[in-house]
Amino acid sequence: MIKRFIVIVALFLAFSAQAQENVSSPYSYYGIGLTNFKGTVANRSMGGFSIFNDSIHSNLQNPASYGRLKLTNYLVGASHERVNLESSEASDNAKITSLDYLALGIPLGDGFGIGVGLIPYTSVGYRILDIEDESASRLNGRGGMNKVFLSAGYAFNDNFSIGVDANYNFGNFQNRRTVIRDGIQFGTRDVNRSDIKGFNFNFGANYQKMLTEELELHISGTYAPAMDLNAENFREVSTVAFAGGGERVVDVREVDVEDNGFSLPSKLSFGVGIGKPHKWFVGAEYSNLGSSSYEDSFMFRNDGGEFEDASQFSVGGFYIPQYNSFTSYFNRVVYRAGFRYDGTGLVINNESIKEFGMTFGLGLPIGANNRDLFSNANLGIELGRRGTTDSGLIQENFLRLSVGLSLNDKWFTKRKFD
Secondary structure, three states: OHHHHHHHHHHHHHHHHHOOOOOOOHHHHOOOOEEOOOOOHHHHOOOOOOOOOOOOOOOOOOHHHHHHOOOEEEEEEEEEEEEEEEOOOOEEEEEEEEEEEEEEEEEEEOOEEEEEEEEEEEEEEEEEEEEOOOEEEEEEEEEEEEEEEEEEEEEOOOOEEEEEEEEEEEEEEEEEEEEEEOOOOOEEEEEEEEEEEEEEEEEEEEEEEEOOOOOEEEEEEEEEOOEEEEEEEEEEEEEEEEEOOEEEEEEEEEEOOOOOOEEEOOEEEEEEEEEEOOOEEEEEEEEEEOHHHHOOOOHHHOOOOEEOOEEEEEEEEEEOOOOOOOOOOOOOOEEEEEEEEEEEEEEEOOEEEEEEEEEEEEEEEOOOOOOOOOOEEEEEEEEEEEEOOHHHOOEEEEEEEEEEEEEEEOOOOOOOOO
């Protein structure tokens, strides 16, 4: 199992070195980019909620889950997205493949557990050509912010557990805009770059209780307070000439920009669910995102975006025909579905940018022996929409295919010899 984990890490690092952009959206131009989903393929396939916790799966959204772990849990996930971008005047298509998470959860015994991992938190990636009567603009951006996290959880008893994530955030994003005007020999190019680093924390709690012999109640909550991150800002303005389809710099100068940082928004989530253990589960979750803290943080870019606090809703669940069936593989498959409706907190041309998605997924058992009995491959699909064609904006219709591995093993177990 150690060798298996090393291979996963090697694949993750190799792929990350080649794929720095894991989003294709003009809305990633604003702020620090689009916020990625922080959770597993299993969570995403149920609308994205963080309510459900058990003893064999790490819940990357709620650190209280680590206190319930009984087996070491390796997690890796990736996705492929196809997007149709549509405005009132034109349309285009894009596709992107990305690594979504790499994590390890370790039970330490006596109700303690820890987790460590890496998650791309936000992403910037777009290429836009805007042609008007007497001018044309070409905009492109790349980058994003990543989180390395160390988590700890403690279960006081079978019912109640708490936990905390300590996250180190790092990364950079770069936005480039080139403008040419009819009748003017040279064009203008400005490049804005921000290098980000800093810490933030996320606190979680989970409560589970059997209401009857068959029905179990789940209550879950998380809170991430707003935290200030450092940002080193850089701006460069150039005069460029065009030859052979490329740009040649004629003159360049750096513009002094204040390194004032920004406040990472707070997030409060609360969810409730009910189900029959090893059979079915349904739940709903509400989150409030304090994204108005971004307001005025990126004024030096003059991007025209504004920010407001946002609400997010998700509902979903799963069904297992017979989890311990020895006669039918498909009876042990986990069938998942969900729906989400998210406010992004971004406001453009007085339009609040919303996002929604319908999700479906399968949890496929892959264990070949007793040690791997609870390991599984998770497949997910999401059909969704972001933005609107109103007020001269762009609507994105996307199809996202996700795959994740959840592999289990026992660590720190004393071996007995005759």
